[in-house]
Amino acid sequence: MKIGVLALQGDFAEHITVLRHLEVDTTEVRLPSQLDELHGLIIPGGESTTIGKLATTFGMIEPLRRFGHDRPIWGTCAGAIFLSGDAHRQQPLLDLLDITIERNAFGRQVNSFEIDLIIPALEDPERPFRALFIRAPLIERVGRGVEVLAHLPEDKERTGRVVAAQQGHILATSFHPELTEDNRFHRYFINLVKG
Amino acid sequence: MEKKESTFAVKKGLAQMLKGGVIMDVVTAEHARIAEDAGAVAVMALERVPADIRAYGGVARMSDPEIILQIMDAVSIPVMAKCRIGHFVEAQILEALGVDYIDESEVLTPADEAHHINKHEFKVPFVCGCRNLGEALRRIGEGAAMIRTKGEAGTGDVVEAVRHARAVIGEMRRLESMPDEELMTYSKDIGAPYNMVKETKELGCLPVVNFAAGGIATPADAAMMMQLGVDGVFVGSGIFKSGDPPRRAAAIVEATTHYNDPEILANISKGLGEPMVGIGVSELPETERLAERGW
Numbered sequence: 001m002k003i004g005v006l007a008l009q010g011d012f013a014e015h016i017t018v019l020r021h022l023e024v025d026t027t028e029v030r031l032p033s034q035l036d037e038l039h040g041l042i043i044p045g046g047e048s049t050t051i052g053k054l055a056t057t058f059g060m061i062e063p064l065r066r067f068g069h070d071r072p073i074w075g076t077c078a079g080a081i082f083l084s085g086d087a088h089r090q091q092p093l094l095d096l097l098d099i100t101i102e103r104n105a106f107g108r109q110v111n112s113f114e115i116d117l118i119i120p121a122l123e124d125p126e127r128p129f130r131a132l133f134i135r136a137p138l139i140e141r142v143g144r145g146v147e148v149l150a151h152l153p154e155d156k157e158r159t160g161r162v163v164a165a166q167q168g169h170i171l172a173t174s175f176h177p178e179l180t181e182d183n184r185f186h187r188y189f190i191n192l193v194k195g
Numbered sequence: 196m197e198k199k200e201s202t203f204a205v206k207k208g209l210a211q212m213l214k215g216g217v218i219m220d221v222v223t224a225e226h227a228r229i230a231e232d233a234g235a236v237a238v239m240a241l242e243r244v245p246a247d248i249r250a251y252g253g254v255a256r257m258s259d260p261e262i263i264l265q266i267m268d269a270v271s272i273p274v275m276a277k278c279r280i281g282h283f284v285e286a287q288i289l290e291a292l293g294v295d296y297i298d299e300s301e302v303l304t305p306a307d308e309a310h311h312i313n314k315h316e317f318k319v320p321f322v323c324g325c326r327n328l329g330e331a332l333r334r335i336g337e338g339a340a341m342i343r344t345k346g347e348a349g350t351g352d353v354v355e356a357v358r359h360a361r362a363v364i365g366e367m368r369r370l371e372s373m374p375d376e377e378l379m380t381y382s383k384d385i386g387a388p389y390n391m392v393k394e395t396k397e398l399g400c401l402p403v404v405n406f407a408a409g410g411i412a413t414p415a416d417a418a419m420m421m422q423l424g425v426d427g428v429f430v431g432s433g434i435f436k437s438g439d440p441p442r443r444a445a446a447i448v449e450a451t452t453h454y455n456d457p458e459i460l461a462n463i464s465k466g467l468g469e470p471m472v473g474i475g476v477s478e479l480p481e482t483e484r485l486a487e488r489g490w
Contacts, residue, residue, distance in 0.1 A: 010212060050448070109209055
Protein backbone atom coordinates (compact mmCIF):
# COMPACT_ATOMS: atom_id res chain seq x y z
CA MET A 1 0.00 0.00 0.00
CA LYS A 2 1.26 3.45 -0.91
CA ILE A 3 -0.25 6.82 0.04
CA GLY A 4 0.87 9.93 -1.84
CA VAL A 5 0.83 13.50 -0.59
CA LEU A 6 0.05 16.27 -3.06
CA ALA A 7 3.18 18.44 -2.95
CA LEU A 8 2.27 21.42 -5.12
CA GLN A 9 2.46 23.68 -2.06
CA GLY A 10 1.77 23.51 1.67
CA ASP A 11 2.71 21.36 4.64
CA PHE A 12 3.11 18.11 2.67
CA ALA A 13 6.36 17.27 4.49
CA GLU A 14 4.50 17.18 7.82
CA HIS A 15 2.04 14.59 6.44
CA ILE A 16 4.89 12.53 5.03
CA THR A 17 6.61 12.52 8.43
CA VAL A 18 3.48 11.13 10.10
CA LEU A 19 2.96 8.47 7.38
CA ARG A 20 6.61 7.37 7.65
CA HIS A 21 6.31 7.20 11.41
CA LEU A 22 3.33 4.86 10.90
CA GLU A 23 5.48 2.81 8.48
CA VAL A 24 3.39 3.60 5.42
CA ASP A 25 5.10 3.81 2.04
CA THR A 26 4.65 7.38 0.78
CA THR A 27 5.75 9.84 -1.88
CA GLU A 28 5.40 13.49 -2.93
CA VAL A 29 3.07 14.04 -5.89
CA ARG A 30 3.52 16.96 -8.29
CA LEU A 31 2.55 15.55 -11.69
CA PRO A 32 -0.38 13.43 -12.96
CA SER A 33 1.75 10.38 -13.80
CA GLN A 34 2.79 10.09 -10.15
CA LEU A 35 -0.79 9.21 -9.17
CA ASP A 36 -0.84 5.86 -10.97
CA GLU A 37 0.90 3.72 -8.35
CA LEU A 38 -1.00 5.14 -5.37
CA HIS A 39 -3.79 3.65 -3.27
CA GLY A 40 -4.69 6.87 -1.49
CA LEU A 41 -3.82 10.56 -1.51
CA ILE A 42 -3.59 13.35 1.05
CA ILE A 43 -4.05 16.99 0.02
CA PRO A 44 -2.25 19.03 2.67
CA GLY A 45 -2.84 22.40 4.27
CA GLY A 46 -1.55 25.40 2.38
CA GLU A 47 -3.15 28.11 0.30
CA SER A 48 -6.07 26.70 -1.65
CA THR A 49 -5.79 29.37 -4.37
CA THR A 50 -2.12 28.48 -4.94
CA ILE A 51 -2.75 24.73 -4.95
CA GLY A 52 -5.70 25.17 -7.34
CA LYS A 53 -3.73 27.37 -9.69
CA LEU A 54 -0.73 25.00 -9.84
CA ALA A 55 -3.03 21.98 -10.27
CA THR A 56 -4.64 23.73 -13.25
CA THR A 57 -1.35 24.77 -14.85
CA PHE A 58 0.14 21.28 -14.61
CA GLY A 59 -2.97 19.42 -15.77
CA MET A 60 -3.78 17.82 -12.42
CA ILE A 61 -7.48 18.69 -12.06
CA GLU A 62 -9.00 15.90 -14.18
CA PRO A 63 -6.51 13.22 -13.04
CA LEU A 64 -7.26 14.12 -9.40
CA ARG A 65 -11.02 13.89 -10.05
CA ARG A 66 -10.60 10.47 -11.67
CA PHE A 67 -8.41 9.37 -8.77
CA GLY A 68 -11.10 10.44 -6.29
CA HIS A 69 -13.79 8.48 -8.09
CA ASP A 70 -12.32 5.16 -7.04
CA ARG A 71 -9.60 5.83 -4.46
CA PRO A 72 -9.55 7.58 -1.05
CA ILE A 73 -8.49 11.22 -0.73
CA TRP A 74 -8.17 13.20 2.49
CA GLY A 75 -7.88 16.98 2.46
CA THR A 76 -6.77 19.03 5.47
CA CYS A 77 -7.72 22.73 5.59
CA ALA A 78 -6.77 24.01 2.09
CA GLY A 79 -7.11 20.38 0.97
CA ALA A 80 -10.67 20.32 2.31
CA ILE A 81 -11.49 23.49 0.37
CA PHE A 82 -9.98 22.00 -2.81
CA LEU A 83 -12.09 18.82 -2.44
CA SER A 84 -15.34 20.78 -1.98
CA GLY A 85 -17.91 21.74 -4.58
CA ASP A 86 -18.41 25.34 -3.51
CA ALA A 87 -16.18 27.83 -1.67
CA HIS A 88 -18.17 31.01 -2.44
CA ARG A 89 -15.44 32.22 -4.74
CA GLN A 90 -14.13 31.62 -8.24
CA GLN A 91 -11.24 29.21 -7.77
CA PRO A 92 -10.45 25.74 -9.10
CA LEU A 93 -12.17 23.03 -7.00
CA LEU A 94 -12.26 19.25 -7.40
CA ASP A 95 -15.95 18.92 -6.51
CA LEU A 96 -15.44 15.43 -5.05
CA LEU A 97 -17.21 16.10 -1.78
CA ASP A 98 -20.75 17.52 -1.59
CA ILE A 99 -20.05 20.29 0.89
CA THR A 100 -20.10 24.08 0.83
CA ILE A 101 -17.16 25.59 2.58
CA GLU A 102 -16.55 29.04 4.03
CA ARG A 103 -12.92 30.10 3.74
CA ASN A 104 -11.24 31.95 6.64
CA ALA A 105 -14.43 31.41 8.60
CA PHE A 106 -12.96 32.47 11.93
CA GLY A 107 -11.30 35.68 10.74
CA ARG A 108 -7.63 36.46 10.30
CA GLN A 109 -4.51 34.88 11.81
CA VAL A 110 -4.93 36.55 15.24
CA ASN A 111 -8.17 34.55 15.52
CA SER A 112 -6.49 31.22 14.76
CA PHE A 113 -6.76 28.81 17.68
CA GLU A 114 -6.43 25.33 19.09
CA ILE A 115 -9.18 23.39 20.81
CA ASP A 116 -10.08 19.86 21.96
CA LEU A 117 -12.56 17.92 19.82
CA ILE A 118 -14.39 14.72 20.56
CA ILE A 119 -14.34 12.60 17.41
CA PRO A 120 -16.42 9.41 17.82
CA ALA A 121 -15.06 7.79 14.65
CA LEU A 122 -11.49 7.65 15.95
CA GLU A 123 -9.91 4.98 18.13
CA ASP A 124 -10.21 5.71 21.82
CA PRO A 125 -13.09 8.14 21.10
CA GLU A 126 -13.34 9.48 24.63
CA ARG A 127 -9.86 10.94 24.44
CA PRO A 128 -10.02 14.55 23.11
CA PHE A 129 -8.26 15.32 19.84
CA ARG A 130 -6.24 18.54 19.99
CA ALA A 131 -7.06 20.40 16.78
CA LEU A 132 -5.24 23.39 15.29
CA PHE A 133 -7.40 25.83 13.28
CA ILE A 134 -5.22 28.17 11.21
CA ARG A 135 -7.15 30.74 9.17
CA ALA A 136 -9.39 27.73 8.95
CA PRO A 137 -12.46 27.05 6.81
CA LEU A 138 -15.78 25.79 8.14
CA ILE A 139 -17.98 23.21 6.49
CA GLU A 140 -21.11 25.28 6.09
CA ARG A 141 -23.37 22.76 4.41
CA VAL A 142 -23.12 19.00 3.97
CA GLY A 143 -25.01 17.30 1.17
CA ARG A 144 -26.93 14.05 1.30
CA GLY A 145 -24.73 11.05 1.99
CA VAL A 146 -22.09 13.15 3.71
CA GLU A 147 -21.33 12.02 7.23
CA VAL A 148 -20.30 14.58 9.86
CA LEU A 149 -17.26 13.30 11.76
CA ALA A 150 -16.63 16.26 14.05
CA HIS A 151 -17.96 19.62 14.98
CA LEU A 152 -16.83 22.36 17.31
CA PRO A 153 -18.02 22.12 20.89
CA GLU A 154 -21.03 24.29 21.55
CA ASP A 155 -20.05 27.81 22.27
CA LYS A 156 -21.72 31.15 22.73
CA GLU A 157 -21.55 32.20 19.08
CA ARG A 158 -23.06 29.28 17.20
CA THR A 159 -23.53 25.57 17.69
CA GLY A 160 -22.80 22.45 15.75
CA ARG A 161 -20.29 23.94 13.35
CA VAL A 162 -18.92 21.12 11.18
CA VAL A 163 -15.14 20.72 10.96
CA ALA A 164 -14.73 17.16 9.63
CA ALA A 165 -16.83 15.27 7.10
CA GLN A 166 -16.70 12.14 5.00
CA GLN A 167 -18.52 10.99 1.88
CA GLY A 168 -17.63 7.41 1.02
CA HIS A 169 -13.86 7.38 0.63
CA ILE A 170 -13.44 11.18 0.53
CA LEU A 171 -12.49 12.82 3.81
CA ALA A 172 -12.10 16.48 4.78
CA THR A 173 -10.95 18.24 7.97
CA SER A 174 -10.83 22.00 8.64
CA PHE A 175 -7.97 21.45 11.05
CA HIS A 176 -4.47 19.98 10.90
CA PRO A 177 -3.89 16.52 12.42
CA GLU A 178 -0.44 16.62 10.75
CA LEU A 179 0.69 19.37 13.14
CA THR A 180 0.11 17.52 16.39
CA GLU A 181 1.56 14.35 17.89
CA ASP A 182 -1.79 12.55 17.89
CA ASN A 183 -1.85 10.35 14.79
CA ARG A 184 -5.31 8.82 15.21
CA PHE A 185 -6.71 10.69 12.21
CA HIS A 186 -3.90 9.46 9.98
CA ARG A 187 -4.58 5.92 11.18
CA TYR A 188 -8.26 6.41 10.42
CA PHE A 189 -7.39 7.41 6.84
CA ILE A 190 -4.91 4.54 6.45
CA ASN A 191 -7.69 2.13 7.42
CA LEU A 192 -9.93 3.76 4.84
CA VAL A 193 -7.26 3.17 2.18
CA LYS A 194 -6.80 -0.44 3.30
CA GLY A 195 -10.56 -0.78 2.78
CA MET B 196 -8.35 21.91 27.44
CA GLU B 197 -10.35 24.82 26.22
CA LYS B 198 -9.97 27.07 23.22
CA LYS B 199 -6.67 28.95 23.06
CA GLU B 200 -5.84 31.62 20.50
CA SER B 201 -2.38 32.59 19.26
CA THR B 202 -0.42 29.74 20.80
CA PHE B 203 3.09 29.28 19.43
CA ALA B 204 1.90 26.17 17.55
CA VAL B 205 -0.76 28.26 15.81
CA LYS B 206 1.70 31.08 15.00
CA LYS B 207 4.29 28.69 13.63
CA GLY B 208 1.51 26.70 11.95
CA LEU B 209 0.62 29.50 9.54
CA ALA B 210 4.22 29.57 8.32
CA GLN B 211 4.02 25.80 7.82
CA MET B 212 1.01 26.38 5.54
CA LEU B 213 3.12 28.74 3.41
CA LYS B 214 5.84 26.14 2.76
CA GLY B 215 6.72 25.43 -0.83
CA GLY B 216 5.29 28.82 -1.73
CA VAL B 217 6.25 32.33 -2.77
CA ILE B 218 5.55 35.45 -0.68
CA MET B 219 5.55 38.58 -2.84
CA ASP B 220 6.25 42.22 -1.95
CA VAL B 221 3.39 44.48 -3.03
CA VAL B 222 2.83 48.20 -2.64
CA THR B 223 -0.77 48.51 -3.89
CA ALA B 224 -4.00 46.51 -3.92
CA GLU B 225 -3.55 46.11 -7.68
CA HIS B 226 -0.14 44.47 -7.12
CA ALA B 227 -1.68 42.24 -4.47
CA ARG B 228 -4.31 40.98 -6.93
CA ILE B 229 -1.64 40.25 -9.53
CA ALA B 230 0.34 38.34 -6.90
CA GLU B 231 -2.69 36.30 -5.80
CA ASP B 232 -3.65 35.49 -9.40
CA ALA B 233 -0.09 34.33 -10.04
CA GLY B 234 -0.33 31.87 -7.13
CA ALA B 235 1.46 33.71 -4.31
CA VAL B 236 0.84 32.11 -0.88
CA ALA B 237 0.92 35.51 0.83
CA VAL B 238 1.73 39.12 0.09
CA MET B 239 4.01 41.49 1.99
CA ALA B 240 2.64 45.03 2.13
CA LEU B 241 5.21 47.78 2.10
CA GLU B 242 5.47 51.39 1.00
CA ARG B 243 8.15 50.89 -1.62
CA VAL B 244 9.84 47.76 -2.90
CA PRO B 245 13.41 47.47 -1.62
CA ALA B 246 14.94 48.57 -4.95
CA ASP B 247 13.03 51.86 -4.64
CA ILE B 248 13.95 52.22 -0.96
CA ARG B 249 17.56 52.08 -2.15
CA ALA B 250 16.94 54.55 -4.95
CA TYR B 251 14.98 57.10 -2.86
CA GLY B 252 17.07 56.93 0.29
CA GLY B 253 15.74 58.61 3.45
CA VAL B 254 14.02 56.86 6.32
CA ALA B 255 11.95 53.79 5.39
CA ARG B 256 9.01 53.15 7.72
CA MET B 257 5.91 50.98 8.12
CA SER B 258 3.35 51.49 5.30
CA ASP B 259 0.33 53.72 5.57
CA PRO B 260 -2.39 51.67 7.33
CA GLU B 261 -4.86 52.79 4.65
CA ILE B 262 -2.87 50.99 1.96
CA ILE B 263 -2.46 47.91 4.14
CA LEU B 264 -6.24 47.75 4.67
CA GLN B 265 -6.84 48.11 0.93
CA ILE B 266 -4.47 45.21 0.31
CA MET B 267 -6.21 43.12 3.00
CA ASP B 268 -9.52 43.82 1.28
CA ALA B 269 -8.23 42.97 -2.17
CA VAL B 270 -7.01 39.39 -1.55
CA SER B 271 -8.04 36.21 0.29
CA ILE B 272 -4.46 35.03 0.96
CA PRO B 273 -2.57 36.07 4.12
CA VAL B 274 -1.25 39.63 4.26
CA MET B 275 2.05 40.37 5.96
CA ALA B 276 3.47 43.82 6.65
CA LYS B 277 6.85 45.18 7.67
CA CYS B 278 7.77 47.16 10.74
CA ARG B 279 11.16 48.63 11.63
CA ILE B 280 13.55 46.61 13.78
CA GLY B 281 12.77 47.40 17.43
CA HIS B 282 9.73 49.56 16.60
CA PHE B 283 7.22 47.85 18.86
CA VAL B 284 4.56 50.53 18.34
CA GLU B 285 4.55 50.04 14.57
CA ALA B 286 4.08 46.35 15.42
CA GLN B 287 1.18 47.17 17.77
CA ILE B 288 -0.46 49.17 14.98
CA LEU B 289 -0.02 46.35 12.47
CA GLU B 290 -1.51 43.90 14.97
CA ALA B 291 -4.48 46.24 15.50
CA LEU B 292 -5.01 46.36 11.72
CA GLY B 293 -5.26 42.58 11.72
CA VAL B 294 -2.36 41.67 9.45
CA ASP B 295 -1.59 37.95 9.45
CA TYR B 296 2.19 38.18 10.00
CA ILE B 297 4.63 40.97 10.84
CA ASP B 298 8.09 41.11 9.29
CA GLU B 299 10.46 42.91 11.67
CA SER B 300 12.64 43.88 8.76
CA GLU B 301 16.13 45.18 8.08
CA VAL B 302 14.79 46.56 4.79
CA LEU B 303 13.25 49.42 6.78
CA THR B 304 15.39 51.85 8.78
CA PRO B 305 16.01 50.39 12.28
CA ALA B 306 14.30 52.18 15.17
CA ASP B 307 16.49 50.60 17.86
CA GLU B 308 20.15 49.81 17.36
CA ALA B 309 20.43 47.42 20.30
CA HIS B 310 17.13 45.59 20.73
CA HIS B 311 14.65 43.75 18.61
CA ILE B 312 10.95 43.60 19.54
CA ASN B 313 9.84 41.24 22.31
CA LYS B 314 7.65 39.22 19.99
CA HIS B 315 6.25 36.93 22.69
CA GLU B 316 3.98 39.77 23.79
CA PHE B 317 2.03 39.81 20.53
CA LYS B 318 -0.89 37.72 19.34
CA VAL B 319 0.18 38.15 15.72
CA PRO B 320 3.16 36.04 14.63
CA PHE B 321 6.49 37.51 13.44
CA VAL B 322 9.01 36.60 10.78
CA CYS B 323 12.59 37.92 11.12
CA GLY B 324 15.69 37.94 8.97
CA CYS B 325 18.96 36.15 9.77
CA ARG B 326 22.40 35.61 8.30
CA ASN B 327 23.42 32.58 10.34
CA LEU B 328 22.16 30.08 12.90
CA GLY B 329 22.99 32.26 15.92
CA GLU B 330 20.95 35.16 14.58
CA ALA B 331 18.07 32.81 13.68
CA LEU B 332 17.97 31.35 17.21
CA ARG B 333 18.18 34.79 18.84
CA ARG B 334 15.11 35.87 16.89
CA ILE B 335 13.23 32.66 17.70
CA GLY B 336 14.24 33.18 21.34
CA GLU B 337 12.54 36.60 21.16
CA GLY B 338 9.40 34.93 19.84
CA ALA B 339 9.72 34.87 16.03
CA ALA B 340 7.54 32.06 14.63
CA MET B 341 9.21 32.06 11.20
CA ILE B 342 12.70 32.88 9.93
CA ARG B 343 13.97 34.06 6.58
CA THR B 344 17.54 34.42 5.50
CA LYS B 345 18.25 38.09 4.80
CA GLY B 346 20.07 38.02 1.50
CA GLU B 347 20.52 41.54 0.17
CA ALA B 348 17.13 43.07 -0.60
CA GLY B 349 16.57 45.27 -3.63
CA THR B 350 19.63 44.09 -5.54
CA GLY B 351 18.35 41.25 -7.71
CA ASP B 352 21.65 39.57 -6.85
CA VAL B 353 21.10 36.17 -5.25
CA VAL B 354 24.64 35.79 -3.89
CA GLU B 355 23.86 36.94 -0.33
CA ALA B 356 20.71 34.81 -0.11
CA VAL B 357 22.89 31.84 -1.01
CA ARG B 358 25.56 32.80 1.51
CA HIS B 359 23.05 33.13 4.35
CA ALA B 360 21.10 29.98 3.49
CA ARG B 361 24.33 27.97 3.26
CA ALA B 362 25.47 29.42 6.59
CA VAL B 363 22.25 28.47 8.41
CA ILE B 364 21.95 25.03 6.84
CA GLY B 365 25.67 24.28 7.19
CA GLU B 366 25.68 25.27 10.86
CA MET B 367 22.61 23.09 11.39
CA ARG B 368 24.49 20.13 9.96
CA ARG B 369 27.46 20.80 12.25
CA LEU B 370 25.20 21.12 15.27
CA GLU B 371 23.51 17.79 14.55
CA SER B 372 26.75 15.87 14.96
CA MET B 373 28.04 17.95 17.89
CA PRO B 374 28.48 16.14 21.23
CA ASP B 375 26.24 17.51 24.00
CA GLU B 376 29.14 18.73 26.13
CA GLU B 377 30.09 21.21 23.38
CA LEU B 378 26.66 22.83 23.16
CA MET B 379 27.20 25.46 25.88
CA THR B 380 30.41 26.76 24.35
CA TYR B 381 28.83 26.66 20.91
CA SER B 382 25.84 28.68 22.23
CA LYS B 383 28.25 31.24 23.63
CA ASP B 384 30.23 31.40 20.38
CA ILE B 385 27.21 31.97 18.15
CA GLY B 386 25.40 34.15 20.70
CA ALA B 387 22.31 31.96 20.84
CA PRO B 388 20.24 30.85 23.85
CA TYR B 389 21.48 27.47 25.12
CA ASN B 390 17.99 25.95 25.35
CA MET B 391 17.28 26.89 21.71
CA VAL B 392 20.57 25.35 20.58
CA LYS B 393 19.76 22.18 22.48
CA GLU B 394 16.22 22.02 21.13
CA THR B 395 17.43 22.58 17.57
CA LYS B 396 19.95 19.77 17.90
CA GLU B 397 17.32 17.39 19.23
CA LEU B 398 14.90 18.29 16.44
CA GLY B 399 17.56 17.98 13.73
CA CYS B 400 16.14 21.10 12.06
CA LEU B 401 15.24 24.68 12.94
CA PRO B 402 12.25 24.84 15.31
CA VAL B 403 10.38 27.09 12.83
CA VAL B 404 9.96 27.40 9.06
CA ASN B 405 12.86 29.03 7.18
CA PHE B 406 12.36 30.88 3.88
CA ALA B 407 14.96 32.54 1.65
CA ALA B 408 14.82 36.25 0.84
CA GLY B 409 16.84 39.11 -0.57
CA GLY B 410 17.88 39.13 -4.23
CA ILE B 411 15.71 36.40 -5.76
CA ALA B 412 14.77 37.60 -9.27
CA THR B 413 14.32 34.57 -11.53
CA PRO B 414 12.65 31.12 -11.45
CA ALA B 415 16.15 29.62 -11.40
CA ASP B 416 17.07 31.69 -8.31
CA ALA B 417 13.95 30.44 -6.50
CA ALA B 418 14.59 26.81 -7.46
CA MET B 419 18.23 27.04 -6.38
CA MET B 420 17.23 28.31 -2.93
CA MET B 421 14.73 25.43 -2.64
CA GLN B 422 17.39 22.90 -3.66
CA LEU B 423 19.70 24.36 -1.02
CA GLY B 424 17.05 23.36 1.52
CA VAL B 425 14.90 26.37 2.43
CA ASP B 426 11.13 25.92 2.88
CA GLY B 427 9.98 28.66 0.47
CA VAL B 428 10.94 32.07 -0.93
CA PHE B 429 10.21 35.76 -0.56
CA VAL B 430 10.44 37.81 -3.74
CA GLY B 431 10.64 41.56 -3.36
CA SER B 432 11.66 43.86 -6.17
CA GLY B 433 12.26 40.90 -8.50
CA ILE B 434 8.65 40.80 -9.67
CA PHE B 435 7.33 44.35 -9.89
CA LYS B 436 10.66 45.75 -11.14
CA SER B 437 10.67 43.31 -14.07
CA GLY B 438 9.24 43.79 -17.56
CA ASP B 439 6.25 41.44 -17.20
CA PRO B 440 5.26 41.07 -13.52
CA PRO B 441 2.25 38.68 -13.88
CA ARG B 442 4.20 36.27 -16.03
CA ARG B 443 7.37 36.35 -13.96
CA ALA B 444 5.38 35.98 -10.74
CA ALA B 445 3.62 32.86 -12.04
CA ALA B 446 6.90 31.41 -13.30
CA ILE B 447 8.60 31.88 -9.92
CA VAL B 448 5.64 30.17 -8.20
CA GLU B 449 5.87 27.23 -10.60
CA ALA B 450 9.65 27.01 -10.16
CA THR B 451 9.27 26.88 -6.37
CA THR B 452 6.99 23.84 -6.72
CA HIS B 453 8.98 22.02 -9.42
CA TYR B 454 12.38 23.09 -8.08
CA ASN B 455 13.87 19.67 -8.65
CA ASP B 456 12.75 19.19 -12.25
CA PRO B 457 15.18 20.87 -14.70
CA GLU B 458 12.99 20.17 -17.74
CA ILE B 459 10.01 21.96 -16.23
CA LEU B 460 12.32 24.75 -15.02
CA ALA B 461 13.69 25.20 -18.56
CA ASN B 462 10.16 25.46 -19.89
CA ILE B 463 8.87 28.00 -17.40
CA SER B 464 12.00 30.16 -17.65
CA LYS B 465 11.37 30.87 -21.36
CA GLY B 466 10.41 34.30 -22.63
CA LEU B 467 9.67 36.03 -19.34
CA GLY B 468 10.72 39.47 -20.59
CA GLU B 469 13.27 41.68 -18.92
CA PRO B 470 14.32 40.74 -15.37
CA MET B 471 14.95 43.57 -12.91
CA VAL B 472 18.20 45.32 -13.75
CA GLY B 473 19.79 44.77 -10.38
CA ILE B 474 22.96 45.83 -8.62
CA GLY B 475 25.89 43.50 -7.95
CA VAL B 476 26.25 43.15 -4.19
CA SER B 477 30.05 43.30 -4.51
CA GLU B 478 29.68 46.85 -5.90
CA LEU B 479 27.64 47.92 -2.92
CA PRO B 480 29.45 49.93 -0.18
CA GLU B 481 29.25 48.43 3.33
CA THR B 482 27.03 51.30 4.53
CA GLU B 483 24.38 50.44 1.94
CA ARG B 484 24.13 46.78 2.87
CA LEU B 485 20.78 46.18 4.54
CA ALA B 486 21.73 42.74 5.85
CA GLU B 487 24.15 44.38 8.31
CA ARG B 488 21.16 45.85 10.16
CA GLY B 489 19.94 43.81 13.13
CA TRP B 490 22.07 41.93 15.64
